[in-house]
Amino acid sequence: MIFKGLCIRGKGSPIPPIIGALLALAICCHTLVSPVGAAEEPYEYPFADPYAATVIGTPKELQAEVPQKIPLREPEVAVFEDRPVPDILWYDRKLRYSIATQRRPAPLIFLIAGMGAGHNDPKIQFLQRVFFKAGFHVVCLPSATHPNFIPAASGSGIPGFLMEDARDLYRAMELIIRDVREDVAITGFDLAGYSLGADHAAFLAELDNRLGQFRFNKVLLINPPVSLYHAAGVLDEMIKKIPGGEEKFQEFFDNAFRAFTAIYQSNERVEFTGDFLFRGRKPNDENLAALIGLSFRLAVANLAFTSDVFTNAGYIKPKNLELSTTDSLTDYFKVADLVKFLDYFRDLLAPYYLEQIPGMTEQQLIEQLSLRSIEQFLRNSPSVYLVHNVDDLLLAPGDINYLKDVFGSRARIYPRGGHCGNIDHRVNVAHMLEIFKGETTGGSTGTTAPDSEGAAGAGKEMKPGAEPGEQTQTALLSREAAPPLRDSGGPRNEAFTAPRPAVISTGMVSGQTGARNPETSAKGTRQIIAPRRSEAKPGLSYVIDVHDPIEPVNRALYRFNAMFDEYLFLPVTRAYEFITPVFLQDRISGIFANISEVRNLLNSILQLRPKTSATVFTRFLVNSTLGIGGMWDPATDLGFPKHEEDFGQTLGWWGLKQGPYIMLPIFGPSSLRDTTGLVGDSAASYFYLYQPTDMDQNIGAGSAYTGGNAIDTRHNIPFRYYQTGSPFEYDLVRLLYKKKRELDIAR
Known part of the structure; x- marks a missing residue:
């Protein structure tokens, strides 16, 4: 149920969702x-x-x-x-x-x-x-x-x-x-x-x-x-290799996203927080370098913004501005996406450690x-x-x-x-x-x-906030007698002031709720500061905007979904996984997937797609008989692949636009069109499933089916809130949901 519009069922396979599509650096x-x-x-x-x-x-x-x-x-x-x-x-x-x-x-x-x-x-x-x-x-x-x-x-x-x-x-x-x-x-x-x-x-x-x-x-x-x-400098420069230059970024991103979606649908693993995979076709070196560079740029954006917020350095976020969980971070992302690692080094890391270690030069720090x-x-x-x-x-x-x-x-x-x-x-x-x-x-x-x-001291535990092994000083400039770092037990909220960036962005923070003590311009409008030495370069900031008029409410619901997931939905799902053998889990997943073929068939018919409709009908017939109600999937082996269709896609097929982005409680990301489609699919299931099986009258049986389907769906979606490692997870999930739904309809 959660993130169902974003994720595609993969039987028994630990596959993260498409939100893993762009990822931090394939360093290695x-x-x-x-x-x-x-x-x-x-x-x-x-x-x-x-x-x-x-x-x-x-x-x-x-x-x-x-x-x-x-x-x-x-x-x-x-x-x-x-x-x-x-x-x-x-x-x-x-x-x-x-x-x-x-x-x-x-x-x-x-x-x-x-x-x-x-x-x-x-x-x-x-x-x-x-x-x-x-x-x-x-x-x-x-x-x-x-x-x-x-x-x-x-x-x-x-x-x-x-x-x-x-x-x-x-x-x-x-x-x-x-x-x-x-x-x-x-x-x-x-x-x-x-x-x-x-x-x-x-x-x-x-x-x-x-x-x-x-x-x-x-x-x-x-x-x-x-x-x-040196390695960071090499990676910083890779994003510049976008074929056709930065004005072609939108086309480059869309092509890359199509490839990632194909990977996801074939049940390969893609992540936001680790390494960057690209399968299915071999692009040229320029494309590959740009993909690696884009991934690294995202990783640095995550690093720079998190460090800036935590230390209150005033580098990307105005100093002393407290952001709440309902505040928009989109404009901050646009600035953070301009930060190269060498910007981060020169503007945050080097000033801090050069202050901490008297006598050290920037070149000595680089050598360290x-x-x-x-x-x-x-x-x-x-x-x-x-x-x-x-x-x-x-x-x-x-x-x-x-x-x-x-x-x-x-x-x-x-x-x-x-x-x-x-x-x-x-x-x-x-x-x-x-x-x-x-x-x-x-x-x-x-x-x-x-x-x-x-x-x-072997085996002794360290005190949180203390130097590792208080009995031994860590040498910083040499192996013998360099001074220890000061204040290592916590963030330097006031003692350290980051250098004020020299290039000022025209981007303004607007509509922020819950923000306190903002820095203001002469006109009283809060500004976002672009990092020193950063200019407008290719990046996700080119495509991150999504129509989201109720963003504070959506962000609050995103946090609610995370709490609901962590404290209720996932524990129930883990209990199901613990008591149910893997073999039986796969059979149950197959049954629910086979029932969903009725929805797929109805929507492919409404989309006037006879070939797809024939494939879906054949799948349902083969898996219901030879597959014993869908417990097995012989149809795929016989050349009838699965097609996921829903009423939201049908509405899009007939020209209805997505409309504003909506974060639904429990269900996850959606849009006005897709929420309407969800209601339509639910209403249809009443007539083709609940009423014929008397589950509309037998509340116990109907609840058991609905609950079982929800648990099975969550079991097959390995997405975990806030484990992408990105403070901009909401923005990226929103973008990727929008892109994926566009591709679903385009197919």
């Missing part, structure tokens, strides 16, 4: 360096083009086999118990993570997600299944740059400084272990990360080498950028955002391993040779695979498992043992 071959062990089969990867490899990934026939379902929990941990969080970020007060546990004592591996990605990112979930199948407990953590991490777990609220990010992650990891240790028998700890998460894993390993809290047995870095600053700053540790640490690709888009010239030199026989470098495009390749997965399943080399990841206090 035969061995060129002596491997840890010989692969059982030769490395075969089909894409020599690094852009195609990065975006398309590994073909299914070459992917490692992993279980589709594992016993998974998604708890939360309070890192800062009493930290105030702005109301607009209410859903991010606690850090979300996922954990899969064995029933027996086992080592636990932490997995760190890539840039802007959450604990539910497709790549990290794949790795979670890999290591769970291999016998590990697995904890997945979001990136320190993920919008949930910033208010929930970041000490500064301005992530991106790798050493400080590592300390924040380290603190969260300790608290997670404190919470789960009573229920989970842990025999040791391992660590891995991909893309930016691999950089974080490297700095975490270096930190643990000094503090000794975990004493990681093995650490694996998967496709780390050598320099975050690199694996080179911990080179000696990496060079001398026998338990830290690397997998990478020669054609990784985020590496600078000479980086591969540098990594070979530093890691030696602990590195495996594949000839192709782009950036993390081969992370799920079976040869690569076998090698990763060989690293972790092989003999361990001892208690510490490095050759330098922790000092006596650090060793004695």
